[in-house]
Amino acid sequence: MVRGGVRVPRAWRRVFWRVFVDGGDVGAAARVAGVSVRTAQDWVAQAGGVPDLDLAAPTGRFLSFVEREQIGLLHAAGVGVREIGRRLGRPASTISRELAHPGRRASDGRYVPSVAQAHRDRATARPKAGQRKLVGNPRLAGYIEARLDGRVRPDSGRSGAWSPQQISNRLKIDFPDDVTMQVSHETIYQALYVQGRGGLRKELHTALRTGRARRRPVAQTRANRQGRRVISDEYLISERPAEVADRAVPGHWEGDLIIGTANKSAIGTLVERTTRFVMLLHLPHGYAAEQVADAMRTKIRTLPTHLRRTLTWDQGREMTPNAGTDIGFTDPVDLFFCDPHSPWQRGTNENTNGLLRQYYPKGTDLSVHPASDLEDVADALNGRPRQTLGWATPAEKLAELLSTT
Template identity: 70%
Template sequence: MSHESIYQSLYVQGRGALRRELATCLRTGRALRRPRRMPDARRERVGRIPDMISISERPAEATDRAVPGHWEGDLIAGQDNGSVIGTLVERSTRFCMLLHLPEGKDAEHVKNQMITAIHTLPTHLRRSLTWDQGSEMARHTDITLATDLDIYFCDPHSPWQRGTNENTNGLLRQYFPKGTDLSRHSPEHLADVATELNGRPRKTLAWRTPAEALHQLLSTPNQVATTG
């Protein structure tokens, strides 16, 4: 039986107290399945970024996850979209890093925090980053100059072009619910959350954890990733 069949059984068959009990077992805690749609705040973030390079020009090795070091990124927003946390996810290992952004999505602030995070990675894991066309990435050329990380931008309103990151952001909402003040979370707490998430076994990694998959890459820098 597929995981989708199990979810549908929980959503459709549960009734009354049983339904409430079953809903608590779901990651989202919701009793109804909701279609994905782009929130108004996300629509406002989309705009023309100077000197941006389209995802259509991204190397094929990033698309098929054959080579490690290709990342996807985004912001998750808090109460009234006034507080944000940056998320970075490596496509082949699903390893995530969280950016502490107490000053919000100001492009200069995001640039500085991004550079600091990328500099913690070895050069062979700094191949590319894919982001949406949010104004927070207006300083993307400075990031590339400082880190040698090529940055590509998704087509407007196309979150599926960062599918790994979107999935990870969904997992992170367990720790950072919508409508809460994200600025209250310290860098140390963000690091703890990332460590916990990177310690979860993933089916797509043959039940290895993202941390284990990344450690293997760091131990054998010339290895080509084969995870799907």
């Protein structure tokens, strides 16, 4: 990396990436590393938000930039190689080779620490094996691209994009004895995010769940706030049967709504906790409690009785106090409400709603989508392999459950 025509030492970039990954603030990380914000922004843009070097500190086997600076100062002051080695705790032969190496010198023959470090950085910057595998294996790249952009089932409409982690783990199942058709999810991410690494079409990053062209540090989080609703104690999640928590017994569901533009339209979501099977509620005429309850009853009654046990719902604005029980919302399942500001109590459903935003973006009118469209999207989600299911799909798990029952 070059700053103002001068190559920035790798140690400085390592400091920047450590701070950036930990806190996600480009300005703060740039100040700690001693570089300009513009330089730091260029690093992030060029690397797609992915650190482009090993963040671990040097092991001590090789000279560091600080040691090279000390060597340069002591050598210029006329100190001998044995004394320099003694002061740095290095063998005299290491110092001698460093000073004699032609790649460590400027055009006038002087030993220059920054030139020596830049030469070392170039020598150690080798391409990753996983990246070479993608570039040189069209079959593997084609498999990945087909699942990133949703072309998994071209004969059955919309199939849904898979995540890099789903693709990586499914490769192990589909090609267990072919290491040339296996690659890590991190390599797939870097092929999408990082400029110049190639192997996959650049525009495929839009198929990722986030839709971002660069990675966002984990430390950058957002808090979702919601107004408090008054719910009778008997319907709070604390009163829900204990068997729901461990997912051992099927038939327990989580539900919520995704809302359209200007809060005028919605789609209901139901997710079974054991299999992660998804059903979508068509709400073309609004999402008042009565309309949601009617759509939910119609949908969930298509299932066998033993798969209709409980439903955990969010305390959303569509629910007036006790509306769920007043209108028979609990038929044919027992209804419970989450605590305020506690979306993690419906974690499976929250994750599903995030996936659905790939199909139904925020700020759009959701009432225009017909019921058949919702069925296609639900089929797409139920056909995606999940890590929690051992990389099986929700549809496969539900079919297995129904067959064994």
